[in-house]
Amino acid sequence: MGEKGLAYRKESYVNWDPVDQTVLANEQVIDGRGERSGALVERRLMPQWHFKITAYADELLDFSGLDWPERVKTMQTNWIGRSEGAEVTFEAETGDPIEVFTTRPDTLWGATFMVLAPEHPLVAKLTSESQRAAVDAYVEQASRMSEIDRQSDTREKTGVFTGGYATNPVNGARIPIWIADYVLVSYGSGAIMAVPAHDERDFAFARAFGLNVIPVVQPDGVEPLDGATMSEAVPGDGVMINSGAFDGTRTGKGETGGDGIARVIAWLEERGLGRGKVTYRLRDWLISRQRYWGTPIPMLYCDACGIQAERVENLPVVLPEDVAFMPTGESPLKQHPDFLEATCPSCGGPARRETDTMDTFMDSSWYWFRYLDPSDETQAVRRDLTDAWTPVNTYTGGIEHAILHLLYSRFFTKVMRDLGLIDHGEPFERLRNQGMILGEDGEKMSKRRGNVVDPDDLVAKYGADAVRAYLMFIGPWDQGGPWNYQGIEGVVRFLNRVWTLFDGPAEPGEADEARVAELRRAAHGAVKEVSEDFEAFQFNTAVAELMTLQNAMSKLKNAGLVAHPAWAEARSMMLRMLAPIAPHLAEELWHRGGESGSVHVASWPTFDEAALVADELELVVQVNGKVRARLTVPADVSEAQAIAAAKADPNVAKYLSNATIRREIYVPGKLVNLVVS
RNA sequence: GCCGGGAUGGCGGAACGGUAGACGCAGUAGACUCAAAAUCUACCGGGGCAACCCGUGCGGGUUCGAAUCCCGCUCCCGGCACCA
Known part of the structure; x- marks a missing residue:
């Protein structure tokens, strides 16, 4: 990855977790707090190792061929945050070029000032002597503010004039340069052109500081805009005005009819003032961690040759186990001479080993490839095994991994593909997220x-099978919800009944034909339903279906039937379906029933369509859509017979006596609806 | 603000546009027991003696027929959010 430019070291503002004493990736900062420690992160300028995930931004936006939840795809799409626009160069009066990114180059003529992030490298140079004290104070204040405070959108706009000016490249206007913390140094170029007439934030800023507002897009069906009296920004499309040669051009990106944006970009490119540009919210993945526990970054520092990659034959670099953990807050690797001392692969002189280790999400980004043959010391992954076993068909996990593990894994898989290690670019074909079981109060357990509900306590009281089965039964697997103690007894009873059903005595009786047919219908029907439920991850209805089968079998059970082959068939089906739900119980009953081998390697049961057919069925009769009768009819009833039987029913006839039948609807084997007036 | 998901009995939840409430919990009655627990049986959306009427967050619509499809709302949960 280093050779391909996908791993690199750069100095940048990073998220410093003061509790874990390490930096964190953007994905690991939730609402301004460290994902693990919960501590407010601080911004620090540090040199760190990164993976160039942004090189794959566009490919990561492509989910075609993946059967993933819409929610996850949306979250990743938002996180990557692609936006199309233009990069335009403004020139400050000091002669410095200032790059800005805008999605609305068609509003360039309305740029009446510029705003730089307080951290922007040009701030000090652009600031005039009379404004220096105010600017320094503002920059200092911004640097101390937490990310949370800075990003609160209810705050009034704040900012300071630098005293410097720039030239609007499209019309030569002299416009003031301000700094404000609503402009983020980490997005785009850290500087914006402000078009207050057509951007809400710029409008609020302009009104707060008395800056010019010049409308340059006149929307349809609205009074002509007046910058002096407008009460809010007008962000939509319309016709360009106050824009020189572009006056009269319709704005938009084509889909709304106008093509102003494309035409302005072409015009900027012709004159060398700017160019079309795509910007992403996604940042490169910061993988350095100032921790001992992590995979060492195999890079070396040589005084003569600079940063060097460790020789391939020396990989992997492993963590020393004889480190001294001291309460310094620093990685013990920094105090370990044997680890630190290395040889420069370029000049052969002494080199110092990198002591940062990798984010542990690095490891989870490719483990399923490595696990195929973890003992192979000669290569990272074995191609014949990855070809045979990957990509993963179905992958499950919590939604909390939506933009962490799942995004990193997709990136890593694409990198491995491009390095020729594997042949595919997506790790997981089908993804399903389980819901989270919350505390009884409906809040996240903590x-x-x-x-907190401790599963060990439940296992001790009810057994592992009962707890497992209840978790499957409690509700839709993908929804989650508050924990509820009330239902578990029902699952315990069910499992006890299954035990009694197969291991208890039977009353005397006969295996008459009707009984056998009913037993087979129940068992084969359950196989059909449970198979479909498992396929669709609907475990709650699968358990319910097995409860229904147990109820049916318990009712039918007698000594004669138990001796019949259909009973053994039904028991075998039941236990194989129960195996993933109550594995210990199913295995025990499997052996007690005289089966050989383990139920867990037995094949999944299949059903016989013919066994599902009943000889009689219930026909619902409606008059004008309201149920008026339920009739038992032969299974092979014809449409004419069904309608005749419906009309003959006394309760139905009552509604037909003084009415005319307008329509007769027949749903085979299910329903007759007589429409009368 | 933008984007997802959701709302069904006392509770968890079922339901290819075709019997709303499967399955389970809780509850009621009965059997067994000296009694209780466990177990088993029956009942179990609301109203009504009954015929029947009303019922899937709210208001409309499509349809012979809507929890399900369409339009417009309300509320709840989750994600993103000063991203230029």
Whole structure:
């Protein structure tokens, strides 16, 4: 990855977690807090190792061929945050070029000022002597503010004039340069052109500081805009005005009819003032961690040759196990001479080993490839095994991984593909997210809240099978919800009944034909339903279906039937379907029933369509869509017979006596609807 | 603000446009027991003696027929959010 330019070191503003004493990737900062520690992160300028995930931004936006939840695809799409627009160069009066990114180059003529992020490298140079004190104070204040405070959108706009001016390249206007913390140094170029007439934020800023507002897009069906009196920004499309040769051009990106944006970009490119540009919210993946526990970054520092990659034959670099953990807050690797001392692969002189280790998400980004043959010391992955076993068909996990593990894994898989290690670019073909079981109070379980349900306690009381089966039964697997103690007893009873059903005595009786047919219908019907449920991850209805089968079998059970081959068939089906739900119980009953081998390697049961057919069925009769009768009819009833039987029913006839039948609807084997007036 | 997902009995939840409430919990009655627990049986959306009427967040619509499809709302949950 280093050779391909996909791993590199650069100095940048990073998220520093003061509790874990390490930096974190953007994905690991939730609402301004460290994902693990919960501590407010600080911004620090540090040199760190990164993976160039942004090189794959567009490919990561392509989910074609993947059967993934819409929610996850949306979250990743938002996280990557692609936006199309233009990069335009403004020139400051100091002669410095200032790059800005805009999605609305068609509003360039309305740029009446510029705003730089407080951290922008040109701030100090652009600031005039009379404004220096105010600017320094503002920059200092911004640097101390937490990310949370800075990003709160209810804040009034703040900012300071630098005293410097720039020239609007499209019309030569002299416009003031301000700094404000609503412009982020980490997005785009860290500087914006402000078009207050057509951008809400710029409008609020302009009104707060008395800056010019010049409308350059006149929307349809609205009074002509007046910058002096407008009460809010007008962000939509319309016809360009106050824009020189472009006056009268319709704005838009083509889909709304106008093509102003494309025409302005072409015009800028002709004159060398700017060019079309795509910007992403996604940042490169910061993988350095100032921790001992992590995979060492195999890079070396040589005083003579600079940063060098460790020789391939020396890989992998492993963590020393004889480190001294001291309460310094620093990685013990920094105090370990044997680890630190290395040889420069370029000049053969002494080199110092990198002591940062990799984010552990690095490891989870490719483990399923490595796990295919973890003992192979000669190569990272074995091609014949990855070809045979990957991509993963179905992958499950919590939604909390939507933009962490799942995004990193997709990136890593694409990199491995491009390095020729594997032949595919997506790790997981089908993804399903399980819901989270919350505490009884409906809140996320936490020790602090005291609402934690400990599965070990439940296992001790009810057994592992009962707890497992209840978790499958409690509700839709993908939804989650509050934990509820009330239902588990029902699952325990069900499992006890299954035990009694197969291991208990039977009353005397006969295996008459009707009984056998009913038994087979119940068992084969359950196989059909449960198979479909498992395929669709609907485990709650699968368990319910097995409960129904147990109820049916318990009712039918007698000594004669138990001796019949259909009973053994039904028991075998039941236990194989129960195996993923109550594995211990199913295995025990499997052996007690005289089966050989393990139920867990037995094949999944298949059903016989013929066994599902009943000789009689219930026909619902409606008059004008309201149920008026339920009739038992032979299974092979014809449409004419069904309608005749419906009309003959006394309760139905009552509604027909003084009415005319307008229409007769027949749903085979299910329903007759007589439309009368 | 933008984007997802959701709303059905006392509770968890079922339901290819075709019997709303499968399955389970809780509850009621009965059997067994000296009694209780466990177990088993029956009942179990609301109203009504009954015929029947009303019922899937709210208001419309499509349809012979809507929890399900369409339009417009309300509320709840999740994600993103000063991203230029």
